[in-house]
Amino acid sequence: MPETPLDIPRTWAEFTDPSNAGQRFRVDLTWLTSSWTCIFGSGCRGIYADRPDDGCCTLGAHFTDDEDVERVRAVAAELGEDEWQHHPGRGRKGDKDPARLSAWTEMEDDARKTKVVDGACIFLNRPGFPAGAGCALHQHAVLTGTPPHEAKPDVCWQLPIRRSYRTVEQPDDTSYLEVTIAEYDRRGWGPGGHDLDWYCSSNPEAHVGAEPVYRSNRAELAALMGEEAYAALVVRCEAHLDTVKRARSAGARTLIPLLVHPATVEAGTVGGRRTRVPRKTTSAASVPGANEPAHPVAPRAAAGKTPRKRRPTS
Numbered sequence: 001m002p003e004t005p006l007d008i009p010r011t012w013a014e015f016t017d018p019s020n021a022g023q024r025f026r027v028d029l030t031w032l033t034s035s036w037t038c039i040f041g042s043g044c045r046g047i048y049a050d051r052p053d054d055g056c057c058t059l060g061a062h063f064t065d066d067e068d069v070e071r072v073r074a075v076a077a078e079l080g081e082d083e084w085q086h087h088p089g090r091g092r093k094g095d096k097d098p099a100r101l102s103a104w105t106e107m108e109d110d111a112r113k114t115k116v117v118d119g120a121c122i123f124l125n126r127p128g129f130p131a132g133a134g135c136a137l138h139q140h141a142v143l144t145g146t147p148p149h150e151a152k153p154d155v156c157w158q159l160p161i162r163r164s165y166r167t168v169e170q171p172d173d174t175s176y177l178e179v180t181i182a183e184y185d186r187r188g189w190g191p192g193g194h195d196l197d198w199y200c201s202s203n204p205e206a207h208v209g210a211e212p213v214y215r216s217n218r219a220e221l222a223a224l225m226g227e228e229a230y231a232a233l234v235v236r237c238e239a240h241l242d243t244v245k246r247a248r249s250a251g252a253r254t255l256i257p258l259l260v261h262p263a264t265v266e267a268g269t270v271g272g273r274r275t276r277v278p279r280k281t282t283s284a285a286s287v288p289g290a291n292e293p294a295h296p297v298a299p300r301a302a303a304g305k306t307p308r309k310r311r312p313t314s
Contacts, residue, residue, distance in 0.1 A: 001204040004262040013236040018228035028182035029240040034261035035269035037209030045198040057124040060114035061153035068154045075151045084136040085125040086117045147219050160184035160201040163224050204266035211272050
């Protein structure tokens with residue numbers, strides 16, 4: 001199926017952060033009530049046609065800050081060679097010990113990122129590996145009962161949700177911090193994002209989730225917004241879906257494109273899919289975020305441009 005256009009009608013809501021009166025959230029209800037879901041291992045074509053099994057893990061993940069690095073370092077040190085296909089080993093002097101950053105990270109443009117091994121992120125287990133294909137960090141988190149977003153680099157677990165900030169100056173010389181929660185579309189990767197061979201957020205093939213994004217990605221959204229703000233988000237998403245339901249019941253088909261993500265409309269999954277899509281099972285479905293396979297990492301240069309995923313802001 002072809003991707004839907006980048007510029008679509010969107011419904012936005014704004015509200016003051018319940019835990020911080022100095023900032024307001026601006027949320028994209030069109031995206032957050034869409035039926036997008038990660039389909040890694042279940043139809044994902046990969047961002048590059050010559051590496052479909054990589055999903056969007058072809059390139060190493062750029063880290064947000066030192067806290068991000070240290071969180072992933074702690075998980076990497078726990079991984080066994082039976083869990084991690086490209087485990088660096090220990091080395092005669094311990095120089096390859098996963099506790100050492102040099103064993104699994106590298107520098108690019110003065111920024112630290114995970115290494116690329118055999119054409120993809122060092123943490124990506126390839127098809128045929130006994131422990132299964134996918135992110136070794138994600139799989140370890142599920143096996144140990146840890147939410148995957150607490151084990152993976154920030155840039156990996158947040159995509160394709162994008163959090164951005166701007167200061168809004170008001171006519172009375174006051175200001176507030178605006179926090180936007182929206183879709184991480186191709187443009188989020190920089191100019192080269194338009195050259196990716198395939199991308200999921202606006203593709204109907206990936207809008208087959210059993211639940212809307214605001215429910216299926218509850219753990220990630222709560223981590224990005226805080227629990228109180230997430231609860232406020234849910235109220236607005238539910239109200240939006242009720243509006244969509246009323247519009248459909250009234251036969252107001254002309255209103256649907258103004259309220260629902262076009263990829264969800266094309267997939268026929270408004271409010272969640274109606275038919276079961278085969279997915280790789282997990283033994284720890286109760287872990288928040290465990291139902292989603294590996295999320296993406298940073299992009300590579302393409303067609304003379306450099307697609308660069310913007311690092312998330314904490």
